[in-house]
Amino acid sequence: MVRKFAIYSIATMIILGAILGFDLNNTIKETAIWLFKQQIKAQQLPLMRDHINSTDFAAIPAPRRLAELDNFFNAYLASNQVLLIKLWNSQGMIVYSTDHKYIGKQEPNNPDIKTALSGQIIAEFTDDYSATAHAEAAGLTKNYQELIEVYLPIEINGKITGIYEAYWNTEELFAKLKQVALSVWGLIGASFFILFIVQYRIVFGAANTISHQKNELDRIEKRLIRSLSEQQQIYRGTIQSLLAALDAKDHYTAGHSLRVADYALLLGKKIGLPAERLRILEEAALFHDIGKIGIPEHLLGKPTDLTKEEYAAMQTHVRISSQIIGVMDGFSQQARIILHHHEHWDGSGYPVGLAGKAIPLESRILAIADTYDALTTDRPYRKGLSRDEALLRLAAASGTQFDPELTELFIAIIQKK
Incomplete structure (x- = not known):
């Protein structure tokens, strides 16, 4: 037996x-594709609109404009791990490429071009020879699964005028x-x-x-x-x-999610949340920062203040976390809690700007637990505060950033530990 x-x-x-x-x-493949689509929406579209105009898609550019495009895109290749860029017009012709040998090539029946012209962003793994040849020239390993081909529709004056195609090194x-x-x-x-x-x-x-x-x-x-x-x-x-x-990925926050979950459960139990809501609160706390996998590592570990643009990029982690968790069956409530845990009691938070009790109760609990652990943990730009210093910071933000009743209870809980 x-x-x-x-x-x-x-x-x-x-x-x-x-x-x-x-x-x-x-899951690894789908996560990589999903992250690239989010990055493209947030970064590439505005960049393309600022440097490309409708005349660039009308015909092959003149030598002077070709040189201007080369200067812009070659600088972009050097700093963004992009191996090759092509611009397609709506008739399926390549009007520009960082490798000039592709300029003038026509593929009017290319299915990816047709799909992108309908307004969809396409991101897919590729073993296209043009990409792999550039990969070898760049000294990359011959794992072509680590290349993602992106088709980005370019909209000018409310109309999709052409397609931006790029091969990304995701090694x-x-x-x-x-x-x-x-x-x-x-x-x-x-x-x-x-x-x-x-x-x-x-x-x-x-x-x-x-x-x-x-x-x-x-x-x-x-x-x-x-x-x-x-x-x-x-x-x-x-x-x-x-x-x-x-x-x-960010050693300054190692164990952060586990500690936040513990703090959140202490406060949840104190106010008498039933067992099922405590379970949902704990899972939301454990996954609340998982979206930081999509934030550039140099921002997570930056030892100085973030710029306005960098802070805006950092704020996207709540939506990324919520979207990652929200696709799992039975995790819609956890996703909602995560989405709103950076809202402020006075309405000055993000991503929506909810105020007061319009913010989900569990999100208000998670906000306090998250902030307390962040204050008491060493960061690249400062040493962690003592327990008493961190509690004074929470008290000072009570009624503006945090729910005042929950803040008072949390401070009492920590002081008794």
């Missing part, structure tokens, strides 16, 4: 591992995502091993019990029920370890 259990368990884990590996690989991003994937795989493997040992011991004990005392079946059933609880704890630990791996 025990031998059969071991064989079946190992086979099941191998099958589950293969399924998880496939899903994890697809650095993929290296980070693969590191996270390897960490997760290690954690999943360890969790499966622990789970196997736990179940093996239970079954082994059950086999001995059945052979000697058949009247103890009830005790065996209770042990199996306990094993299910242990499995849930292992699964939870795996999720928390994933968050720790994501936190490694």
Whole structure:
């Protein structure tokens, strides 16, 4: 019996591992594509509108305009990990390319061009020869899966006039995502091993019990029920370890999500939230900063004040977090809590500008917990504050940034710890 259990368990884990590996690989690809689309919407569209006009798509540019476009785009290639750029007009002709040999090429039936002309942004992995040739010239590894081809519709005066096509080197991003994937795989493997040992011991004990005392079946059933609880704890630990791996991108905030969840639960329990709402609050706290995976690393670790543009880019992490979590079944409430946890009691927060009790209760709780942990944690631009200094900061912001009643309760909770 025990031998059969071991064989079946190992086979099941191998099958589950293969399924998880496939899903994890697809998730990495989908995340990379999604992040690029968000970046393009936020950064590329305004940039293209400022430097390209409708006449650029009417015909192949004259030598003087060609030189101007070369100066702009070649500088852009050097600083943004872009390997090749092409501009297509609405008839499917390349009117400009950073590699001049493509200028004048026509593909009127190119399906990607047609789709982009309808207003959709396309981002996809490519092994197109033109991209890979430039990748090799740039000294990149021959992993062509790390190139993303982007088609961006350019709208001028309310009309889509042409298409901006670019090949992006995502080698650095993929290296980070693969590191996270390897960490997760290690954690999943360890969790499966622990789970196997736990179940093996239970079954082994059950086999001995059945052979000697058949009247103890009830005790065996209770042990199996306990094993299910242990499995849930292992699964939870795996999720928390994933968050720790994501936190490694910004070592100044390592463990931040776990601590914020603990603080939020303390306050949630104090005001008497039921168990289901506490569960939702905890999950929202654990995932509230997961969108920072889409924020440039130099902004997360910048030791000086952010510029206005950099701060605006940093603010997008709440929408990215909410969108990532919102696509999972049963996580709509968590996504809503995350979206509004930077709203202020007086309405001066973001992203919507909600005020007072229009802000979800759990978002108000999360805002206090998040800020307290941020204040007491070392940052690139300052040392973490002491407990008392951080509580004074919270008290000073009560009624403006934070719900005054919740702030008073939270301060009392921390002072008693």
